[in-house]
Amino acid sequence: MTEDRYVAAIEISSSKIVAVVGKIRPDGQLCIIASEQEKGVESVRYGVIRNPEETSMRISRILSLLERKPAVAPRRITGLFVGLSGLSLRSIPTRVSINLPDDTEITDDILSRLLQQARSTAIDSSLEVMDAVPRSYTVGRLETTSPKGAVGDSISAEYDLVVCRPEIKHLLIRTVQDKLGKSIKGIVVTALASGQLILTAEEKRLGCMLVDMGGETTTVTIYKNGHLLYFATLPLGGRNITRDLTSLNILEERAEEIKITSGNAIPRETVSTLNYNGIRDADVSNIIVARSEEIVVNILKQIQYAELKDSDLPGGIVVTGGASKLNGMLDLLSNKSSLNVRRGTLPQYIILEDTKISSGEIIDVASVLYAGATGNEAECLERPAQERVPVTGDANTESEPDEETRKPNQPQGGGIGGRIIEWVSTIFGGDKEDDSAPLD
Numbered sequence: 001m002t003e004d005r006y007v008a009a010i011e012i013s014s015s016k017i018v019a020v021v022g023k024i025r026p027d028g029q030l031c032i033i034a035s036e037q038e039k040g041v042e043s044v045r046y047g048v049i050r051n052p053e054e055t056s057m058r059i060s061r062i063l064s065l066l067e068r069k070p071a072v073a074p075r076r077i078t079g080l081f082v083g084l085s086g087l088s089l090r091s092i093p094t095r096v097s098i099n100l101p102d103d104t105e106i107t108d109d110i111l112s113r114l115l116q117q118a119r120s121t122a123i124d125s126s127l128e129v130m131d132a133v134p135r136s137y138t139v140g141r142l143e144t145t146s147p148k149g150a151v152g153d154s155i156s157a158e159y160d161l162v163v164c165r166p167e168i169k170h171l172l173i174r175t176v177q178d179k180l181g182k183s184i185k186g187i188v189v190t191a192l193a194s195g196q197l198i199l200t201a202e203e204k205r206l207g208c209m210l211v212d213m214g215g216e217t218t219t220v221t222i223y224k225n226g227h228l229l230y231f232a233t234l235p236l237g238g239r240n241i242t243r244d245l246t247s248l249n250i251l252e253e254r255a256e257e258i259k260i261t262s263g264n265a266i267p268r269e270t271v272s273t274l275n276y277n278g279i280r281d282a283d284v285s286n287i288i289v290a291r292s293e294e295i296v297v298n299i300l301k302q303i304q305y306a307e308l309k310d311s312d313l314p315g316g317i318v319v320t321g322g323a324s325k326l327n328g329m330l331d332l333l334s335n336k337s338s339l340n341v342r343r344g345t346l347p348q349y350i351i352l353e354d355t356k357i358s359s360g361e362i363i364d365v366a367s368v369l370y371a372g373a374t375g376n377e378a379e380c381l382e383r384p385a386q387e388r389v390p391v392t393g394d395a396n397t398e399s400e401p402d403e404e405t406r407k408p409n410q411p412q413g414g415g416i417g418g419r420i421i422e423w424v425s426t427i428f429g430g431d432k433e434d435d436s437a438p439l440d
Contacts, residue, residue, distance in 0.1 A: 006075060006381035008066075009201065009369035010059065010176070011083035011190060014044050014239070015215030015322060017055070019062045019080070020122035021072050021381065024373055031351040033071040035362055036062045044103070046216045046235060049171040056179035057157045063182075071353065075381040082172055083131060083190040083364060087217055088165040091133075091231035094121045097156030106139055106147045106155055118159040127163040131189050133228045134159050145226065148427040160228050162189055185378040190364050191219045191231065193371035198363065199318060207308070208315030210344070211299055212364070213323035215239045218295065220302045222313070230306035234298055238323030241291045248279050248287075258284055265292035265328035266335075288326070295323075296332050316340035321361050345437035389421075412415030 004023040011018050018037040020292070022030050038058050038127040041050035063077050096117045098110065118132045137144050140152030147155060169187060177184050195210050204223040212219040216237045222230035241263070244256035262281065267289045275281060303310060316339045319330055346352075346359040346366055359366075372378075 002153045003378055005291060005373075005377075007081065007185075007369060007373040007378070008077050008079070008380040009081040009083065009188075009365050009372060010046055010062075010170070011085075011365035011368055012041075012043065012049065012055065012059075012175075012230065013045075013085065013214055013364070014047055014237070017041055017044075017058055017062060018362060019059070020362055020365050020369055021066055021069075021077070022366075022369050022373065028374075029349060029351065030370055030373060031353050032357075032362070032366060033282075033353045033391065034066050034069045035354055035357040035365075035398075036065045037361070038062060047089075047214070047233075048168055049175055052171060052175040052179060056242065059176065060180060061179075062134070072381070075383055076379060077182065078175060078382050079185045079378060079380040081188055081368055081376075081380070082168065082176055082184055083184045083368040084164070084172065084187050085190045085217070085219065085233075086164055086168045087215075087233050087235055088127070088168065088193070088264055089130075089162065089189070089219070089231070089233045090164075091160040091162050092123060093135075093158065094118055094161055095156060095158050096121065097152050097154060100152065101150050102153045103136065104153065106150050106152070108111065108148065110155060111148065114155060114157055115159075118157070121161060123161065123163060126165060128166040128169065129161050129163055130169070130187075131162040131192060132159045133162065133192065134401065135227045135229070136225075160231065162192065162231060185380060186372045186376050188368045188371045190368055191221050193367035194344070194364060195221050195223065195228070197347065197367040198320065199315075203224070203315035203318070206315035207313040207315045209303070209313055209318060209339075211319045211321075211324070213237060213295070213319065213321035213329070215322065216322070218299060218321070222298060222302065222306050222308065223314065223315075224308070229308075232305070233304055234295075234302075236295045236298055236374040237321075238326065240286055240295070241323075242324070244287045244291050245284065248283060250279065259288060263287060263288045264328055265296075265326050265332040286290065292326065292329060292332060293336075296329075296336050300337050301334070310337055310339055313339060316342065318342055318344045322361075325360075356417070 004025055008021045016037050016039040020032050022032045022035040025029055035300055043054040049055050066072055067076055096114060115132055118332050119129050135145040135158040137157045139147050139155050144150060176182050180216040191212060199208060201212060205226045207224040210221045214237045216239050218234045218236050242252055242255045242259055245259060246252055268285060317333055319341060330341045334349050336338060346363060350366060352359060
């Protein structure tokens with residue numbers, strides 16, 4: 001690749017829709033050059049599109065804004081990598097195997113057959129397999145994470161099948177491809193893409209948990225020995241706290257404002273006597289603390305469901321998502337688990353050229369963009385076709401006038417003398433400029 005390749009991605013969640021445009025440099029580095037978003041999306045619930053028409057209109061506005069940005073114009077967005085998230089996303093472990101002749105060398109073709117067998121595993125008919133992530137392989141009696149080239153008479157593997165309800169994917173296609181006419185270059189499971197981008201190799205080998213705390217859902221993925229071990233989506237998020245606050249007879253917008261400006265997930269040591277237009281600060285604090293603790297308890301419960309203990313995750317907890325920005329939320333997670341907790345950030349090899357955006361706001365969509373662009377050579381943006389306007393005396397025109405149109409004193413051939421005479425003739429003897437033509 002000798003030129004920059006332009007790519008685009010979109011992430012549709014319950015709290016906002018975010019789209020970014022990036023370019024892949026010839027050295028493989030990803031630069032994010034533009035970002036736009038719309039918040040307060042009522043047409044999406046628990047990460048699932050409920051109103052494709054309204055959602056497509058919002059996306060159309062976002063893409064139009066992106067196309068008008070200097071870093072993007074005059075290119076047009078023709079395709080997108082799309083993030084997949086939603087309440088029903090989870091993982092199901094499965095094991096598959098293939099018997100082989102003695103001393104068979106494992107090839108890409110054999111590994112592809114094994115993967116296809118895993119993806120075809122019989123599961124609940126209400127679910128669809130979105131991805132199959134290998135944990136480990138066994139070639140003959142040798143367990144390995146790099147089976148290609150090994151020799152044996154059989155191969156087996158443990159996979160985590162990432163599944164969800166089929167309508168989540170179908171609604172994405174209906175909204176983006178059918179209604180907007182944008183080509184979907186790839187559907188990427190957002191949580192897996194984030195884990196690949198945000199977590200270090202050391203954290204995944206030691207054992208760690210990645211928590212994405214969104215508006216209405218919280219996604220939990222657990223890694224151990226370098227691979228995915230557990231995946232679940234919880235129906236809890238920051239909006240639960242906001243809605244609880246509306247019990248104080250305030251609108252949701254006001255409740256969200258109070259939560260952001262004065263809320264804390266950890267109870268204060270002293271009781272405040274402050275009030276907000278008749279709303280006692282103590283009541284606000286009690287509601288936020290109670291719901292925050294419920295969310296954290298459910299997050300940490302996933303460690304048990306993965307058949308692990310806190311001590312099995314020395315890599316700690318890595319947290320992303322808007323709900324995690326609530327004051328004290330990371331401290332609450334650390335106190336309840338006794339694990340190290342850090343906020344997820346984009347790695348240094350992702351360059352933000354758009355200085356108006358913060359990395360924390362685009363982690364999910366940037367992960368989708370990176371996963372899609374590095375696994376697919378697709379181009380997502382195109383320059384509009386330029387109409388060529390014929391100009392008399394064009395220096396690049398090599399064709400000669402025919403016999404009927406050649407002037408008597410014009411030299412034969414397309415030499416420079418003929419072009420100079422034609423140029424002079426155009427200035428002094430050509431058609432006059434139309435006075436009615438609009439000025440630039």
